[in-house]
Amino acid sequence: MGFSTIHLSEDGWSVDILDQTLLPHEFKTVRLTTMAEAAVSIRDMLVRGAPLIGATAAYGMALAMRQDPSDANLQDAYDRLLETRPTAVNLRWALDDMKAVLKNCAEADRESAAYDRAAHVVLEDNSICFGIGEHGLKLIRDIYQKKGGNAPVNILTHCNAGALATCGLGTATAPIYLAKIDHIPVHVWVDETRPRNQGAALTAWELGRSGIEHSLITDNTGGHLMQHGMVDMCIVGTDRTTASGDVCNKIGTYLKALAAHDNGVPFYVALPSTTIDWTVNDGVKEIPIEERAGEEVTQVRGLTADGTIQTVTVPPVTTCAANYAFDVTPARLVTGLITERGVAPATRDGLKSMFPEQA
Numbered sequence: 001m002g003f004s005t006i007h008l009s010e011d012g013w014s015v016d017i018l019d020q021t022l023l024p025h026e027f028k029t030v031r032l033t034t035m036a037e038a039a040v041s042i043r044d045m046l047v048r049g050a051p052l053i054g055a056t057a058a059y060g061m062a063l064a065m066r067q068d069p070s071d072a073n074l075q076d077a078y079d080r081l082l083e084t085r086p087t088a089v090n091l092r093w094a095l096d097d098m099k100a101v102l103k104n105c106a107e108a109d110r111e112s113a114a115y116d117r118a119a120h121v122v123l124e125d126n127s128i129c130f131g132i133g134e135h136g137l138k139l140i141r142d143i144y145q146k147k148g149g150n151a152p153v154n155i156l157t158h159c160n161a162g163a164l165a166t167c168g169l170g171t172a173t174a175p176i177y178l179a180k181i182d183h184i185p186v187h188v189w190v191d192e193t194r195p196r197n198q199g200a201a202l203t204a205w206e207l208g209r210s211g212i213e214h215s216l217i218t219d220n221t222g223g224h225l226m227q228h229g230m231v232d233m234c235i236v237g238t239d240r241t242t243a244s245g246d247v248c249n250k251i252g253t254y255l256k257a258l259a260a261h262d263n264g265v266p267f268y269v270a271l272p273s274t275t276i277d278w279t280v281n282d283g284v285k286e287i288p289i290e291e292r293a294g295e296e297v298t299q300v301r302g303l304t305a306d307g308t309i310q311t312v313t314v315p316p317v318t319t320c321a322a323n324y325a326f327d328v329t330p331a332r333l334v335t336g337l338i339t340e341r342g343v344a345p346a347t348r349d350g351l352k353s354m355f356p357e358q359a
């Protein structure tokens with residue numbers, strides 16, 4: 001990939017992250033030295049994407065244990081990191097995982113145990129992304145062969161479920177990167193993904209760096225492309241997948257799934273098992289949907305002709321905006337869930353058979 005979303009700095013204890021709010025026009029690493037800074041980096045979306053949020057929270061716990069390894073601080077760090085973003089369940093998964101390891105350690109051992117476990121979370125995510133990539137690659141290869149083996153596979157994706165959202169090849173993008181290595185021509189339709197433009201700013205940036213052919217489209221274009229046979233498959237990520245296969249992902253994903261269903265376009269969701277919330281069944285009723293500041297809708301940030309980065313307001317300055325960050329795609333609209341263990345039907349039985357030890 002040529003970049004790292006999160007890693008331990010050379011001092012061996014502080015944590016370097018890529019400030020994703022500045023991409024694509026500025027590439028800047030930020031150093032986290034406290035749990036509070038880790039929490040802010042998640043809340044303000046310097047890091048974002050479900051798996052990377054989890055990894056940052058894990059390192060946030062390590063920074064907390066370095067400052068004060070007491071039981072009280074362990075719980076305080078857990079609570080403060082958990083409240084940073086409500087929807088991506090990887091956050092809770094990583095914090096639960098860290099807490100389970102740390103509460104069984106003597107206080108004197110907690111700092112080193114926390115760093116070890118956080119490194120494990122990062123490495124595990126890397127290998128999970130690769131597994132998702134291998135299983136998703138088979139789906140892309142099948143479509144390529146069905147098209148006669150001489151035309152690119154057109155894939156639509158929403159938001160950024162790429163390397164930037166993870167500690168590896170990404171989830172939705174992993175099969176795409178592996179297809180390139182396998183010499184399967186792929187072209188990606190990149191939804192710009194208002195309001196924060198993760199598609200335009202992040203997915204376009206990372207696909208471009210990797211030499212993957214892509215076209216940026218407005219969020220409303222997908223249905224038209226599907227009606228005209230210009231999308232062979234959709235692959236998106238997820239922030240929380242229910243035990244019954246409902247998928248909560250960036251706002252607008254549901255509308256893409258509806259359009260895909262209406263046009264017979266396969267709609268796949270790529271996910272690490274850490275994104276499955278086994279305690280939730282009905283995604284629409286039970287998953288908390290993050291609501292963010294209206295300014296994310298009313299304002300747009302970008303590069304001006306004179307090379308400066310500026311934020312401008314689009315509607316009348318008095319307009320109030322509603323900003324729901326995620327929506328839920330019911331399982332019935334999902335063709336398959338691409339996990340690190342294989343492609344599962346988006347059903348309770350499908351997930352159970354893939355992860356029997358969890359269910």
Ligand SMILES: CSC[C@@H](O)[C@@H](O)C(=O)COP(=O)(O)O
Nearest residue numbers: 048049050161165171237238250
């Ligand atoms: C592999 S990332 C999957 C999802 O987290 C991704 O699609 C997404 O919706 C990210 O939302 P964000 O608000 O940028 O954190």
